[in-house]
Amino acid sequence: MKKTVLAFAFSTLTLGGCMTYDPYTGEEKTSNATMGSVIGAIGGAAVGAATSSKSDRGKGALIGAASGAAVGGGIGYYMDRQEAELRNKLEGSGVRVVRNGDQIDLVMPGNITFDVNQTTIKPSFSNTLESVALVLKEFDKTTIQIEGHTDSTGSRDYNQLLSERRAGSVRDFLLNQGIQAGRTRAVGYGPRYPIASNDTAAGREQNRRVELTLVPTQQ
Structure with a gap:
């Protein structure tokens, strides 16, 4: 189950557009949406595994990780967009x-x-x-x-x-x-x-x- 969670978290980082640009420092940083997805995936996987039968624990972890990532990433992405717009308007x-x-x-x-x-x-x-x-x-x-x-x-x-x-x-x-x-x-x-x-x-x-x-x- 741990390998499943780690694999899903890694795929979230590599496929989810994990970096944003900070106009004040000129540096790239991990976006809050990506971090929210990873945290949500880990938490969702734990819940999914805990609420599944022993034989279905791996499947339950994967389903939980996917739903957790969607929730965590959605809020983070929304706030990322708002932050970027505010920085642009207020520079x-x-x-x-x-x-x-x-x-x-x-x-x-x-x-x-x-x-x-x-x-x-x-x-x-x-x-x-x-x-x-x-x-x-x-x-x-x-x-x-x-x-x-x-x-x-x-x-x-x-x-x-x-x-x-x-x-x-x-x-x-x-x-x-x-x-x-x-x-x-x-x-x-x-x-x-x-x-x-x-x-x-x-x-x-x-x-x-x-x-x-x-x-x-x-x-």
Whole structure:
């Protein structure tokens, strides 16, 4: 049974178009769709073998591997396409696209999205958010969590409210672009989750941000 699983995983890697191009590093990398297929194949094979009779265990593993690969690869491929489209639309905008498994994070620095201590999106950033909305409408099988973050300067209560209002402004913008309200959730975290040191001006600038987290609606 182990040989069957390994053989199927190998064929998935060699026949499934296993590499994608990262426009930011200029390097090839294993696509998440391929990795999802391999993981799904192994998991599906284990289930197939466990639920089959002893004489049919090899056949059950193969069937399970095939179905697992289809499910795992389908989600990964969908998110691969969405990631590629977002990178294409947002290149040079200042928005970072970060991939983590089947999750995509869009990190929007506050200095390009909002003026200091303001919650109204800069007019100069509207075109970028419109591009984001176009991709989100095309790939509508994802949910969108919108998170506001601040640095630690000022009172905690003020920063909490500022982060909530900024996340709400981005959500309102996306809704006005036709994104369904049920797909979105806006939340503010204030200074609780810094990504850099608040001891330097450069670090505080990184911490003042809005992040969009995109995840598949069906796992």
